[in-house]
Amino acid sequence: MYDSILAHVGQFIDLEPAEIDYFTSLLRFKLLRKRQYLVQAGDVCKFDSFVVKGCLRTYFVDDRGSEHVVQFAVENWWTGDLYSFLTQSSAAYNTDALEDSELLQIDQASLDELYRRVPKFERFFRIISQRAFVSAEKRVIATISQTAEERYLNFIERYPGLDQRVPQHLIASYLGFTPEFLSRIRKQQASRRK
Amino acid sequence: MYDSILAHVGQFIDLEPAEIDYFTSLLRFKLLRKRQYLVQAGDVCKFDSFVVKGCLRTYFVDDRGSEHVVQFAVENWWTGDLYSFLTQSSAAYNTDALEDSELLQIDQASLDELYRRVPKFERFFRIISQRAFVSAEKRVIATISQTAEERYLNFIERYPGLDQRVPQHLIASYLGFTPEFLSRIRKQQASRRK
DNA sequence: AAATACCCTTGATCTGGTTTAAGATGAATG
DNA sequence: CATTCATCTTAAACCAGATCAAGGGTATTT
Numbered sequence A, B: 001m002y003d004s005i006l007a008h009v010g011q012f013i014d015l016e017p018a019e020i021d022y023f024t025s026l027l028r029f030k031l032l033r034k035r036q037y038l039v040q041a042g043d044v045c046k047f048d049s050f051v052v053k054g055c056l057r058t059y060f061v062d063d064r065g066s067e068h069v070v071q072f073a074v075e076n077w078w079t080g081d082l083y084s085f086l087t088q089s090s091a092a093y094n095t096d097a098l099e100d101s102e103l104l105q106i107d108q109a110s111l112d113e114l115y116r117r118v119p120k121f122e123r124f125f126r127i128i129s130q131r132a133f134v135s136a137e138k139r140v141i142a143t144i145s146q147t148a149e150e151r152y153l154n155f156i157e158r159y160p161g162l163d164q165r166v167p168q169h170l171i172a173s174y175l176g177f178t179p180e181f182l183s184r185i186r187k188q189q190a191s192r193r194k
Numbered sequence C: 001a002a003a004t005a006c007c008c009t010t011g012a013t014c015t016g017g018t019t020t021a022a023g024a025t026g027a028a029t030g
Numbered sequence D: 001c002a003t004t005c006a007t008c009t010t011a012a013a014c015c016a017g018a019t020c021a022a023g024g025g026t027a028t029t030t
Helices: A003-010 A017-026 A082-087 A108-117 A120-145 A148-158 A168-175 A179-193 B003-010 B017-026 B082-087 B108-117 B120-145 B148-158 B168-175 B179-193
Strands: A028-032 A037-039 A047-053 A056-061 A067-073 A094-097 A101-107 B028-032 B037-039 B047-053 B056-061 B067-073 B094-097 B101-107
Touching (some): A003 A047, A017 A108, A067 A168, A082 B120, A101 A108, A108 A120, A120 A148, A120 B067, A120 B082, A120 B120, A148 A168, B003 B047, B028 B047, B108 B120, B120 B148, B148 B168, B148 B179, B168 B179
Antiparallel strands (some): A056 A094, B037 B094, B056 B094
């Protein structure tokens, strides 16, 4: 059950057996059925969640009532509303399961304790946060500088298989355009391949 | 000279006098004249740079030759090409000074040493990276879900005074539209205020 | 004190992507 | 097994914002 999270953490820091035991003792296992919420906007996000299996999406509902996918999370990703988790304030985003999913969760108090007892975890979360920041900044630039078609092609290249796993209209939402327009892009792609 | 960076770091971690001395001993002071480059695309970004005074911009040149402002950095911000700095690979972005600026810089080797000798700095950079990630993600959502006018109004509210400090066409670039369109937004704003 | 380089504005025209609306297909549910 | 619900497609009208082109103001340079 802990194999994937330990392999993931092990990419960035080395842990002693006792540290591994301590770390895993802080984790709680959570099963989510398809369509079930992990966090709803307005709630406080109590846990940082690691995806062992399955697929989730985080989305935001704007003033006009339209939904926008903030991120997808598949195996070996962390998910939740980070701002809400860090500040224990109410979440702006919703996260729900697109498939039946298995998560490992840690709460704020346990994480603080973990930072204190095993400071290497500060390093681990520093590294993954820096990477997440770099990716988010790239996504800003892509959204600003590329056409819808370019973003779509980069998406299927960068997240291979994900387009087979989640509905197209959610990919369109993630990329910042309408499902109708994605349909047109795909049609044009298909005719070009002939 | 070190007042602002120590106050900034002090917001997140507490340092002993000896740790302060050690930290500041690793910093190097850098003066940039207006228009001078801090990092050019293709170079390796050797330093993480803290802005003591002045204003810089990081920008990206796309395939079509258009520039896009990735971020502005004013007093108490860190700047540079983070991906290039972390991996010591060549930078995708350019950073240059919009005003004469004073920086404090740390190189990769010194930072590694700092993490080893004063692990609290892992914590410090974890926290600011997490915040940076949250902001970057908000910017993605804003770009996807709001109109040009809404983004502009949020920008001047969120970064008060910055619109007086940097040319308008760079703000337009940062927000993801053309300078001509910003001009029209401002005209409409002015007429509404009458 | 010209000359040059920036910077901002305005108008006309064009386009990438939205909106609205309708229909087709398949999957989940009572 | 009928019915709702979710997903995807297509097409026509429409719009936010881009592009192109021109002109004017103001620093900075020479």
